[in-house]
Amino acid sequence: MDRHPPKPPPRGLILLGIGILGLLAAFLLGLRPGGLIPNAGGLQLARSFFSAALDPALTREGASLAANATPFLEDLVHAALRTLIFAAAAMSLSILAGLPLGILASDTWWRRSSFSNSRMTAAARAMQSAVRIGIALMRSVHELIWAVILLAAVGLNTFGAVLAIAVPYSGTLAKVFSEMLDEAPRHSAKALEGIGVRPLGVFLFGLVPRALPDLVAYTAYRFECAVRSAAVLGFFGYPTLGYHLTLSFGDGHFRETWTTIYLLLALILFLEWWSTAVRRRLVS
Amino acid sequence: MIPSRPPQAPGEEHPEEPSRRLLWISGIGASGLVAFAWLSGEINVSGFFGADRARNLKRFLTEDAIPFPLREDGFTWSGLWTWVAGHWNAAAGEATLTTLWIAVASMALAGAGALLVAPWVARTISTREPFLQNGPTGALWIWASRLARLICILARALPEYILAFLWVAILPGSAWPAVLALAMHNGGILGRLFGETLENLERRPLQALRTLGGSRGQITALAAVPVALPRFLLYFFYRFETCVREATVLGMLGIVSLGYQIQDARSRHAYDDMLLLVGFGVLLVLLADLTSHGVRIWLRREAPR
Numbered sequence: 001m002d003r004h005p006p007k008p009p010p011r012g013l014i015l016l017g018i019g020i021l022g023l024l025a026a027f028l029l030g031l032r033p034g035g036l037i038p039n040a041g042g043l044q045l046a047r048s049f050f051s052a053a054l055d056p057a058l059t060r061e062g063a064s065l066a067a068n069a070t071p072f073l074e075d076l077v078h079a080a081l082r083t084l085i086f087a088a089a090a091m092s093l094s095i096l097a098g099l100p101l102g103i104l105a106s107d108t109w110w111r112r113s114s115f116s117n118s119r120m121t122a123a124a125r126a127m128q129s130a131v132r133i134g135i136a137l138m139r140s141v142h143e144l145i146w147a148v149i150l151l152a153a154v155g156l157n158t159f160g161a162v163l164a165i166a167v168p169y170s171g172t173l174a175k176v177f178s179e180m181l182d183e184a185p186r187h188s189a190k191a192l193e194g195i196g197v198r199p200l201g202v203f204l205f206g207l208v209p210r211a212l213p214d215l216v217a218y219t220a221y222r223f224e225c226a227v228r229s230a231a232v233l234g235f236f237g238y239p240t241l242g243y244h245l246t247l248s249f250g251d252g253h254f255r256e257t258w259t260t261i262y263l264l265l266a267l268i269l270f271l272e273w274w275s276t277a278v279r280r281r282l283v284s
Numbered sequence: 285m286i287p288s289r290p291p292q293a294p295g296e297e298h299p300e301e302p303s304r305r306l307l308w309i310s311g312i313g314a315s316g317l318v319a320f321a322w323l324s325g326e327i328n329v330s331g332f333f334g335a336d337r338a339r340n341l342k343r344f345l346t347e348d349a350i351p352f353p354l355r356e357d358g359f360t361w362s363g364l365w366t367w368v369a370g371h372w373n374a375a376a377g378e379a380t381l382t383t384l385w386i387a388v389a390s391m392a393l394a395g396a397g398a399l400l401v402a403p404w405v406a407r408t409i410s411t412r413e414p415f416l417q418n419g420p421t422g423a424l425w426i427w428a429s430r431l432a433r434l435i436c437i438l439a440r441a442l443p444e445y446i447l448a449f450l451w452v453a454i455l456p457g458s459a460w461p462a463v464l465a466l467a468m469h470n471g472g473i474l475g476r477l478f479g480e481t482l483e484n485l486e487r488r489p490l491q492a493l494r495t496l497g498g499s500r501g502q503i504t505a506l507a508a509v510p511v512a513l514p515r516f517l518l519y520f521f522y523r524f525e526t527c528v529r530e531a532t533v534l535g536m537l538g539i540v541s542l543g544y545q546i547q548d549a550r551s552r553h554a555y556d557d558m559l560l561l562v563g564f565g566v567l568l569v570l571l572a573d574l575t576s577h578g579v580r581i582w583l584r585r586e587a588p589r
Contacts (some may be wrong), residue, residue: 009582014517014579028381036455038454042453049454085326088314092321137566140529140570145565149559154340155337158326158328162327163332231446249453264446269437272441278310281306
């Protein structure tokens with residue numbers, strides 16, 4: 001053990017560095033305060049867009065409508081439901097893939113004993129590193145880029161949209177799960193090991209249950225993120241809320257756009273309230 | 285139906301019925317939603333594994349995805365390198381760096397905004413007698429705090445991509461839309477996290493300063509924020525990772541960065557170029573991950589948990 005405590009990092013300097021880098025970035029990007037004032041066209045668009053905010057559409061705007069078209073609100077609620085469906089399907093796949101990957105990426109799994117910090121064998125370290133690299137690659141590609149790759153590779157297909165969300169989300173869940181498993185309290189594992197339970201049993205019944213509240217709380221939060229991602233996938237032709245948002249905005253039907261925005265906001269705010277409520281009950 | 289539980293399960297003597305009920309409902313609701321999602325017919329699994337999709341995939345992997353100069357002449361390391369370096373020098377390098385700078389600029393903006401909002405969010409500061417009382421008092425202060433929280437919630441509720449989409453229409457032709465969208469979303473997240481950190485600070489030293497006659501602003505700026513700074517920085521670098529990842533896609537809306545080039549390559553059906561650009565994005569994100577991981581470990585050496 002070190003007798004002298006380590007020197008605290010110079011936080012003021014870090015703060016200054018962030019400020020300087022921020023200004024440098026703004027300079028390199030050519031960002032000027034004047035650029036924040038929209039030109040005449042932008043101003044007019046902004047005016048008509050924001051004036052539509054208080055008057056969201058309840059029926060379709062525009063005259064040229066087929067007589068048998070689905071009513072606007074029904075269409076929109078269906079899109080919201082699809083957004084939820086894509087998110088839920090993607091999360092179910094992510095949990096199925098993320099939990100085993102997270103276990104394989106944790107230190108605890110590869111150590112001989114679940115609670116002591118015994119060293120890993122070289123082979124174990126190599127396997128763990130391979131899993132960790134795979135996880136990092138999965139989540140370093142954004143879900144929209146996965147969507148674009150899958151569009152190019154197989155074409156437009158709703159399961160492709162689910163996969164596009166599920167791949168990076170599995171990686172994120174795996175990473176966070178592995179950290180939570182490594183930080184879970186060890187008492188139960190120690191007790192089980194003391195009475196001669198095999199390592200697998202110690203892991204599954206001594207450690208995983210202790211980490212479970214954290215895992216569930218984090219998964220609930222990720223579901224909220226998945227709904228956002230599913231909504232945005234609509235920009236790539238999938239029939240979620242983003243699809244209606246970009247279409248109505250492109251047509252200048254701003255009142256429809258606002259209805260879509262309000263519905264998405266309501267969905268996300270509800271899920272945020274829910275995931276916070278779940279977290280508060282699970283994590284002290 | 286909620287399954288009945290044994291009358292006296294261990295550890296359940298405390299009256300926590302309502303809280304348990306929400307968990308049960310959530311669990312059943314979530315399972316129901318997942319089952320409904322797969323059975324609704326909205327997700328076309330069999331179509332994805334159909335013969336024509338398989339043919340597409342095969343062509344993509346064996347032809348389209350192979351770097352163009354290597355398709356006919358066969359694989360050589362030097363050929364691959366010339367191809368990669370050529371793209372980096374042509375446009376990909378600049379696009380990658382632009383992506384990084386967009387993330388840096390928006391995080392700096394988000395951090396500054398969050399620092400300004402955080403004291404209003406903190407109910408120990410945004411109250412009539414700061415640091416001294418247990419609950420918030422003063423109607424005006426209570427509403428100021430609620431308003432600050434509402435701003436944070438609304439700023440982060442919509443996805444960055446949608447925010448950027450709207451900003452692009454109003455402010456076309458610069459990097460501002462991407463920066464504003466990322467700064468809003470992250471500023472909302474950081475604002476609330478910073479505010480909660482300030483609220484949970486050890487109260488007694490701040491109370492001592494208050495009884496010595498320090499003003500609200502003085503104590504906040506010179507005592508509370510400096511004490512909370514390590515936590516603030518941890519949160520900041522945690523968000524920086526995510527922000528870089530998000531910045532790679534905002535270019536798809538027309539801001540000349542990685543996403544723009546990826547979209548461009550895709551519309552030219554140059555899938556080899558597209559995958560190379562995705563690769564540059566992966567490198568950027570991994571580097572940002574590594575950097576912020578390193579900084580956070582360094583910060584943790586002293587940061588109170």
